[in-house]
Amino acid sequence: MKTIHQISLLLLSFLLIASCTQKQKYSTLTKTDKNGYTYTEVTDDPTHSRIYQLENGLKIYLSVDKTKPRIQTYIPVRAGSSYDPKETTGLAHYLEHMMFKGTSKIGTLDWAKEKPLINKISDLYEKHKNTEDPKEKAAIYNQIDEVSQEAGKYAIANEYDKLMSMIGASGTNAYTSTDRTVYVNNIPSNEIERWLQIESERFSELTLRLFHTEIEAVYEEFNMGQDRESTQVWEKLGKMLYPNHPYGTQTTIGEAAHLKNPSMVNINKYHDKYYVPNNIAICLSGDLDMEATVKLVDKYWGKMKKSPIEPIQYPKVPELTEIKKDEVYGPQMEMFYMAYRFGGEASKDFQMVTLIDMLMSNSVAGLLDLDINQQQKMLQSGSFTNFMQEFGEHYFYAVPKPGQTLEEAENLINQEIDKIKKGDFEPWLLKAVVNNMKIAAIEGRASGETANEFVSSFISQRPWNQYVDFCNEMSKITKEQVMQFAKEHYNNYAIVYKRKGALKGITKVDKPKITSVPINRTAKSDFVKEIAAEKVPRLKPVFIDYKTAVHKEAINDHVSLYANKNETNDLFTLSYRFDIGKLADKKLDIAAQLMEYLGTDKMSAEAFKKAIYKEGISFNSWCSGKYLNVTISGLNENMDKGIQLIEDYLKNVAPNQEALDNLVNDILKIREENKNDKNTIFNRNLQQYALHGKHNVTTDILTEKELKELKAEDLIVYIKNLTTYPHKITYYGPKENGEVVKILKKDHFWATNYLPKPEMKDYTYVATNENKVYFVHYNMVQSFIKLINNKGVVPVKDFPKLTLFNEYYGGGMGSIVFQEIRESRALAYSAWSYFTKPHDKGDPSLLYASISTQSDKFDDALNAMDEILTDMPLSKVSFETSKEAIIKKIESQRILGEDLIYQYLNNEKMGYDHDLRKDVYNYVQTATLEDINKFFNDKVKSDHYTIIVEGDRNKLTPKRLGKYGKVEQLSLEEIFNY
Missing domain, CATH: 3.30.830.10 (Metalloenzyme, LuxS/M16 peptidase-like)
Structure with a gap:
């Protein structure tokens, strides 16, 4: 039960906020503004939204958020x-x-x-x-x-x-x-x-x-x-x-x-x-x-004229009186989707189904999360809802483990649905779900989701007060009501089994x-x-002063706090950021993944997840090439408890060899399934092969033998040792810096001796010295094409030119690339190009140009792209528009919250001592088309490209591809290394 003080804090922030104990009804009031326009608003709506309607019937939904212009x-x-x-x-x-x-x-x-x-x-x-x-x-x-x-x-x-x-x-x-x-x-x-x-x-x-x-x-x-x-x-x-x-x-x-x-x-x-x-x-x-x-x-x-619209009279849809089944074949992993049908978004079903969906799957403590995913009974399972004007659906999906049939997976899902009908779930879960939905509502409002909620209200014709009152009404739903609803509505469904086989029924x-x-x-x-x-008053750009923007405090010689105060709501995010990743040790990535399935010496993995969900705390960890992050977030009032739970977990995590063995089997299955996914093949493995050659981040992996020899006792050492490495702690929340430091000194583990930062591997970028085509076969209607050129290290002083070039050349629907490839010649649905800035100090900048097109248009599309990469079309009108776009965006851009901390850390890593947007803003004011054309000729234009292609080898033959460079047909084993 929350205190009145806690409730008052939440009311300041929540979009759909209401106390689980209050029974206040949010009512709709009609008012008139100072100009004589009538509007409605909902009492105690934290967004203070207004809904107007003009004489011609046009509805206007408005909500004010002053955090950025x-x-x-x-x-x-x-x-x-x-x-x-x-x-x-x-x-x-x-x-x-x-x-x-x-x-x-x-x-x-x-x-x-x-x-x-x-x-x-x-x-x-x-x-x-x-x-x-x-x-x-x-x-x-x-x-x-x-x-x-x-x-x-x-x-x-x-x-x-x-x-x-x-x-x-x-x-x-x-x-x-x-x-x-x-x-x-x-x-x-x-x-x-x-x-x-x-x-x-x-x-x-x-x-x-x-x-x-x-x-x-x-x-x-x-x-x-x-x-x-x-x-x-x-x-x-x-x-x-x-x-x-x-x-x-x-x-x-x-x-x-x-x-x-x-x-x-x-x-x-x-x-x-x-x-x-x-x-x-x-x-x-x-x-x-x-x-x-x-x-x-x-x-x-x-002045727009209204016109009567007669509603469409749809035929009555027959009831689902039996379980309906169908199947689809294709090369990607086996899975299924099953769906129950309900009334539309404005119906009473919407609230109950939303609640049941969160009871089933909330990524932490839902029945599917704990009973199936946590226990590794499937590779993946989950649920989600889709509500429309006339009807809504509750979907369940499952990806079976090796040797498990789709029917067996379906049976496991049905067992969990039966638990809802029988009330076989703990009473606290109902309250926890509602509280976590309130937190999600705060986050949604902070990210500008209010306007999107307006859209749903208008389309579904569901009154705005029902959105505002949503969590309050949901908190009144009892366990018995959930059980009764499930018994009545979760019986017959439609299911499609996606089985392995050749894709059928293609219509081109x-x-x-x-x-x-x-x-x-x-x-x-x-x-x-x-x-x-038309003259429009200019906004004044706000650039970051990195000396004052983020509070940086060395807590000791090895750990520093980077903090930014949240003045908007009562949520916090705190991260431990370690400058170590799988490029230092490939096993570290496995250890980070294993954390999902481990408990401590006193608390099972399931109990740990329940504990953090009860407190409204989210916990996640991820490992990239050079970093490992452990993050907690949630209500400010529960931050101390969240830190204590995570710190206890990190120091007392217990080994579980069975969980590791299951994880290894899942990793091996996902590896095989990745070889059937055309997007993973093209955008990850084939691209990495082109950039770095055979030895790259996607091929330098643990072998199957090495994976199967892993011991859980060895891997938990990585987790327990994390806080003995030098690290950064980032905090975004409402607490004062001194209070955060005080909590950390009390609850965070402080090592006596810190381990040295391990050496990271580095993959060499391949120079672009010749035209080369890397081709991978995939049976598909389209073909994917990407041209890549390694431009070497571009000095920071050229970044403003690079930014302006990207906006003009490949920045959107008004760009040169899009106009030429799609608008003028109709050669592709997707076409873009950009010049990258380095992610790490010393990395080169890369020129990318991408086309997704039908195989019969392959040559025309690639030749068209080559034309504009050789001679950039010049348009003063488009150029001036691009300049104005950059200026306007920078003038109205505000880097806030966690983004400010991440920007600060990136600049610190790269050695930038000021906000580079200021350089761009000043440069663009006076830049000329001739400047960018010279930049193109000096830095962009090239005689050589590495071209990666994925498509049907029966259409894209070596002879056809050979016109564009030396062709190397790669097998999946070569680009995946297994």
Whole structure:
């Protein structure tokens, strides 16, 4: 039971906070602001959020957070893939893509000339859709391609993204799911008016320019999904759960046949029907003035005309009267997903299922965590929820151990679900779950999640007071109620077994004939000129003074505290940071992993996890190449107890050979499964081979024999000796520095003699002296390509140029790489390039250029990338936009909390004596395009690249690859070393 004092502290911080003992009902009040706008707010809402609604039906959700001068923005539309007409699935998602193409004002050189050409393209697509004859379809598409060439002369590509860069936005993106399409930006607080002005123009109309190059990007996205076994798993689960409902009969990406026959007419109809103010919300959280913001929203959005929307009448979904089963085959590890179906997010099910999910799996003390994962009965198990407008699902998943069948794993999961029905769980777990959810709510609010909660409230039409009151209401749920609900609802489910075998049922959308569309990089629309001309007061950048930013105190000659006070809420994070890692001793990594399964001489591993969860404490450890971290976090009031628990654990950890043997078997299984994962093969092992050769961090590992010979008694010595090495202690929390030191001196282990820091291995970077191609075969629709050049050590004085180059060249949708590869030539869904800064002192900087594309476009895509790596396209307009983007971001950036400590430690490690952002900020003010072109020619441009490729060897033959360099076909054994 928490004290009244403790409760009052929590009320200051929690998003969904309420005492487990109080029965206060959070009520909704209606008020009027000083400008006459009506809003609602919830009593005792710690976020003090307001919800407005304009006369045209537009909803506005606002929450103030003054920690940094930025605003997280979401614009949700209550329409997603379940709203797609059944004959044109994928429409909502494709519309989301097209919303970035501009309007009759944004993205056009001459709308009067461009419009009739777009209309002609639309008519041709209708003709194409209504024609069955393949030859006639191809002829029509040739016409579409020709007219698109003409229309492209009047288009300014990515002008919306340039506008976002101009105002310093970051995280510009969007997503589509079953019930929603959501548009995302994070903007400087002084740019709220220009952002609203731009977005009101964007949402006012739909202009389908550059349509056929963008649809090729959607084809690529579809084909990427065909290479994922998970795509088939989710589709089959959906069909079993919702056999007659769009949730199960329609996918967000759409059917291949529909993608091949797009309709611009239907997309426009969909936009006109659902993209109306009474079906849209503006959700903002950050440094804003609520009343001034609402007035601005009304100014720019208030004139939009509302339109009635008739709700979709879905057929009644049949009850699940039996367990439904299906299976999927693929090369990756065997596992299963099973799902129970419930009511939607606004239903009473939402709260109960959320609670049961946390009882089952909370990463520490849930039934699955302790009974299965802790006891190593499976390789992995867990659960999660997914709630939508109409229905919700509770998912369970499991990855079996070697020799264990999927059916055996399923039985183990069902045994744990039966425990909920029988009440076979300790009473304290209910309270602990609610308290830990409150802590998660604090963390969510601190990371700007309030605006995202607004989105869910709007889409589900679940009142905001229910979000605020969520934990309070959950704390009233009794064990008997949980048991009764589980007995009634956790009976029949759908399950898909993902078995080992060849991937079946692949449907590939072939690339149509597309001629590159001209890119107008130097042009600006009148709208952009007007926005650029508006005077916006500048924010003043805040740079870190490393002499005062972080409190550094040597507690003794070998241990130092790095502290930063948390002025925002009542949470703390404390870490022991050791400058030793697996590069010093490969066994150290195994010891760190084993900590998950060990207890002490007085407390079992299960009892230890229960103890920390009861106290609202999180504990984790991780080991990288050069560092080992042990971290605890949670409520400030429980920090002393948390430190005592962790210190006792580190000094009294007990060996468990059975746990080690199980861990070794799991490691060996994961190693084998990694050889079936195309992303691990490409982005980890193949890339490390290219950077360092055969001897690298992914191949320098313990052999199977060495693993099996490990002794638990030897490994716990590593854990017990940790605090006898010199180390750093980092603290971010509400306590004063002196109090933290006092607690540490009392509870932390202080060695009499500290061990010397062990020598670390270092892997040499391979020089890029010739064109070389490393190829690994994988049976896939796409191909992965990455070009790498080792540029050697780049001096710190060049970092500002490097930063500006990255922003201009490969920094996002408005960058040179993205425009050329995707927008102009439709050669890839994903294309990027950047020049790295070193992670460790003395490391080289590396140039990366990456493309994910279909195998039939391999040569075109790679040649296009080579062109722009040889001669960088120059655009003064794009360059000035890139400069402004960097300036705006630095002016509104605030490095706070734990991030400030980590930045401080990084600068200390690298030997930087000041905030390098200041150098970037000063340089960018006066930098010229000629400066960056010279930097490109001196530092970036190269005659040689190491090219790594993963794809189908039947399509990417040695002869085909040999055009780009000396080819070396590598086996999985060579790049994994087992």
